[in-house]
Amino acid sequence: MLDATWFSEAQEPSGSAFSLKIKRKLHEEQSEFQFLEIYETEQFGNLMVIDGCTMVSTRDNFFYHEMMSHPVLYTHPNPKRVWIIGGGDCGTLREVLKHPNVEQAVQIDIDERVTRLAEIYFPELCESNQDPRADLKFIDGIKWVKDAEPGSVDIIIVDSTDPVGPAEGLFCADFYRDCFRALSENGIVVQQSESALLHMKILKEMRAEMQAGGFGSLQTIFFPQCIYPSGWWSATMAGKGDLAKFREADAAAKPFETVYYNSDIHQASLACPEFFKKALA
């Protein structure tokens, strides 16, 4: 039995839980949208929790942030304009801005408090917030995409919380239809798509909604994410063009440092497990 020196996220439907030994709670608040907590852990640095779900830890966020950005940026032929829906901790924004060809990256998170806390407790993730190409907005991403000019963006990265509360509408055909309209030729939307082991139902529904939204080409990628349920996470790309190939030579010659991502990792993340193929058949 774990005592109060552990933070645990219990996943009732899967009968599993993930725990981190904590030194102390650094902060908690009820924002207008969600309950936010920050812990200092023994081994994983700081930990952000939203509505009881682990979001970001200092030690392992690189898996998620790198895999939410570099695969999609090296799949699009020439990405210049990028929107990040959610992503308030700013880690995805930092990765996107490592690409010199990106001219503008707009982060649209509904909850300004997430970013203000990230600036205090995860300053390394916010180090590109002052980049002249960065634009931080604090409004509902669903409305932002709905109101967008057709063809006004090359890549939309949906770095959201799980499909409950304010993020629920980010997993629906109506939202993907608006993304399709806002995207330019060869445009791609990529969205965190939960664990293929624990959340196959959500993943299948999400892919079906993306298709209903107009996208003919889908690609789910797989990568580790220790602090999320099952420790194994996914992201799904939906494209106006073909997603089968990526710019492998460019990825191999990437002009910036990463901790996890490289062209071999990109290739490996595309490999589809047997059970996943069967579930989609």
Ligand code: SAM
């Ligand atoms: N990496 C996390 C995960 O997969 O568990 C998610 C990162 S967290 C920064 C997700 C962000 O999505 C939160 O800051 C939350 O405020 C934001 N969010 C939720 N619904 C939103 C919406 N409708 N529009 C914009 N941002 C939203």
